[in-house]
Amino acid sequence: MNGDMSGGAGLHHVGDGGMTRRAGLQPGHAYMRYHPKWYRRRMSVWWWLQKGSYAQFVLRELTSVAVAFFAFIFLWQVWALGQGPQAYAHVVARLGTPLAVVLSVVGFVLVLYHTVTWFNLAPAAMVVRVSGRRVPGWMVAAANYAAWVLLSAVVAWFFLGANQ
Amino acid sequence: MSLRYPLRDFHMDIFSCDVLVVGGGGAGLRAAIAAADAQPTLKIGVVSKVYPMRSHTVSAEGGAAAVIKTGDSLDEHAYDTISGGDWLSDQDAVEVFVREAPTEMLQMEHWGCPWNREPDGHVAVRPFGGMKVQRTWFAADKTGFHMLHTLFQTSLKYEQIQRFDEYFVTTLLVDEGRCEGVVAIELATGRVVAIAAKAVILCTGGCGKVFPFTTNASIKNGDGMALAYRAGVPLKDMEFVQYHPTGLPFTGILITEAARAEGGWMLNKDGYRYLQDYDLGKPEPKPVLRSMELGPRDRLSQAFVKEQEKGRTFEGPYGHYVHLDVRHLGQKLIDKKLPFVRELCLKYVNLDPVREMIPVRPVVHYMMGGVHTDINGATSLSGLYAAGEVACVSINGANRLGSNSLTELLVFGARAGRAAAAFTAEAPDASSSVATQAHDEEAHLERRFRQRDSVRSGETERIATLRTEMQGVMEQSAGIYRSAPTLEQGAAQLQSLQERLTRVGVDDRSYTFNTEITSLLELSYMLDLAEGIVHAALARTESRGSHQRTDHPDRDDQRFLAHSMVHRTSSGQPRIEYSPVTITRWPPGKRVYGR
């Protein structure tokens, strides 16, 4: 019964149902009266450079490379702790080479970028309610930053106080 | 598969359905759903020149009236409506309207409309102009938007409702006194199709665009009114044109009546609440129902003209204006109940109503008149129905009350949907002449728009020139105040515009989304209706509601407690007749506000 009207089985939208069917012609075909000839632009592989916000997005995603890099640095260091003082000293020395320092500086900036973007976007995903009312996004973000400062201080205290 | 009727040397697509709704706005979607609910086996088509969510219902702001609170009564709603309409409403229709309104509004609630609520979870109501009791349901000040999207999204679950989006209807298919469908242009391809149906429901809204300053969207060209009129169906009460007192100058953007209902003031250039000079009550700091700023729209718009005559209005680049002041309501209330007012002011006139006054002027808002229907939306043409602003039942009489139109499109959209569904049971299938008629219409369109010689012979005219002239004529002759000389002049000017219309040239010969052809068709629709309005206004030598004659300032119940009926004669000129108003329980009285 639906088929009587739609021209395309099961399509609720008559005009478009027909259009989709007819627009299935190959690109570059000659125009035929009563048939649409849509123009579709293909997206460039460099789409993420075309707009500031897209570039920022890709940069944000690529901070994950820095995260993975440091995760392996940490693992390397912990492994060295298990291998004895010499192995550990070797790791520390390697981290001090100019190349490692440059990589670490760049990575550190990326990690900070990750932190800032993560905290700023977190309120969008997290709906926090206190007695039925939604907590405003900036308060959620502020709580994140407060936790960040606190946890950083705790970690620093463990590291810096480890010798005592 | 679409049925393809072999016709001479080419094929034409002919679709068929049981009930075809023309227009995908509030009334159209409500009608389609009602028909589907009434008889689930029916095939229902919705053909619209825009995607349904673009329909003009979306622009309605303030709310929708229905009795639900204790302390209110159906009779009070009926009385407010009838007195607001200056006793030109058919009272049997009003009684049906107020009775079915609460159910329809509850149905909207059940379908998910985000009504504003009381703290206990019940639906909240707000005051509105001309209403004695608070009974206006609202979804902030985007009520029409929420209702339209709720209806549209709900309609998606009905598999039997099939849409023809962006199809422009050019004519009704009529054979042996019965409407059997429509001919339409598929805009994306230029293909002309016939959609045969056992019953057709017109839900195309009003024709505000015949006037220059209007809250109406560009698509409000009275398509359905003209289609019916050309098919021989009379138009009723066309002289009654509602001016909304608070539109933004230039754009005509609507500042909702809710702004006044929440406590906004109308101030002239001396900062004076001038409505107190026009028998609308005394100014109070808080809004008083049926008083001052909460008077009916016709009276407020008329007061503006009087103020202008007294030289007490501001003069700006787009004509005279006064101020709407909501500053004293405070940011909190404005953001909660009038957020759209603030958004529109900030975005479109770069002022913040929290701190500044809003410039406003009366702008054309609503057609009380329309296709003559009975209480079920049936027209005088068998198989043709109408509902919503396109129709005139009439509940609105000589002046519609704010917040009755959204309710009207639900109540009468549903009634028309059910009536059309019932009609299909006894209606035979469309006759074989459908194909011939559709082919003739296609040939006609082709000749008119794409054969260079027929269009380009002699002098050509531009669509926009004619449209602008028509709008000017309408404001001059059929504005807030009218008189015989200006109306006669207007009628003559419109007739010459009709002649010039035949010389309008079309530059665009494309078959793909040709908006020049549709603009021209819309202009031709509007010119027919403009003539209907002017002739009906000329014939009614009295003043009633929104129809004010300076040469006949009083209401004349002896002669004009009657609906005007505009018939199209064979020459194309309108002929006016009258039919009686149905009075049940409320004999004509004096309209009293502010007391």
Add this chain to the structure above:
Amino acid sequence: MNERLTPFLWLLFSAGGTVAALLFPVHVFLVALAFPLGALPAPSYEALHGLVQHPLVRIYIFVLISLPLFHWAHRFRYTLYDGLQLYHLTNLIAVLCYGAALAGTAATAYVLLTLTR
């Protein structure tokens, strides 16, 4: 990718992102910059070795390393997929990314469990 796994992988990504956001700046600053450059007094080998004896510290290190690896895997996967439009390699990319994170996690667990006293 198995559609049923996706919500789980996304949770790992989110958790890893949060861990990295909260803890990586301070760890990176101290371990990769301040200590190697001598800007701050580095803890001795013995002190750190003592610290990692505590089971809670080992769990902490496990979380610190493994979750951010899954965070990376998820993001890197989508970046390759959308950024370079490598749609035909979608499964391979997913296996390589999450596989690497899994391997890193296993290595971390092994190192932490076999850490000498």
Add this chain to the structure above:
Amino acid sequence: MASTITLAVTRYRPEEEAEPTVETYTVPFRKDWVVLDALNHIKDHQDGTLSYRWSCRMGVCGSCGMMVNGSPKLTCAAFLSDYAPGPVRVEPLQFFPIVRDLIVDIGEFLHKLKKVKPWIVRAEEQPLSEGEYLQTPDEVDAYKAFSMCINCMLCYSACPIVGLESHFTGPAAIALAQRYNLDSRDQGASGRVEILSDHEGMWGCTFVGDCSRVCPKNVDPAAAIQQYKLTTAVDTLKSWLLPRGSR
């Protein structure tokens, strides 16, 4: 202040040309004119063949979305003065097939919208005679923002994922699914999750966030999608960890 401004408008005439071209028009420059007014001036007085959609001119019908200087905008709310001295680049919304000139095909969106069941789903309907479903103002607030979508398609035109994968359900449709999920009257969330739990649904989103930045109604579809992901992920985890009865 200059008295005119130039618009560089994309034209595409499928019957005559293989791909879009640019045509420039000079129109009067008026302080209170928006880009749409300029287009109307062109159509009325210079070139009747220019095609575009528009209707309400008050930012609520959602018809007139176009790319203005590379960003998706409602042209009824894009003031010429913000783009002075010009030229103003007006293009059809990107990532959609162009039908003609500034008109794009949005039929695909209508299919996606229907797919997510954007209506109230209930196991049992309460009869109308029993009145309204109660819903407190706070319960309304839970979904209200996501109900403000006008389907203007700016978010689709801002979303690179839409451009890359035309099957991606997209910001507006997912936000509308979430609008119903969060409505206390609705019981259809589980059905919608099944539809949206694939890479064409919510998991296709990588939270670029531009959809929310361009939304003229502050719907924040990006937030809707991330919240949807979080809820779905937590629910999935619960279904694995908890025995059936206690879910």
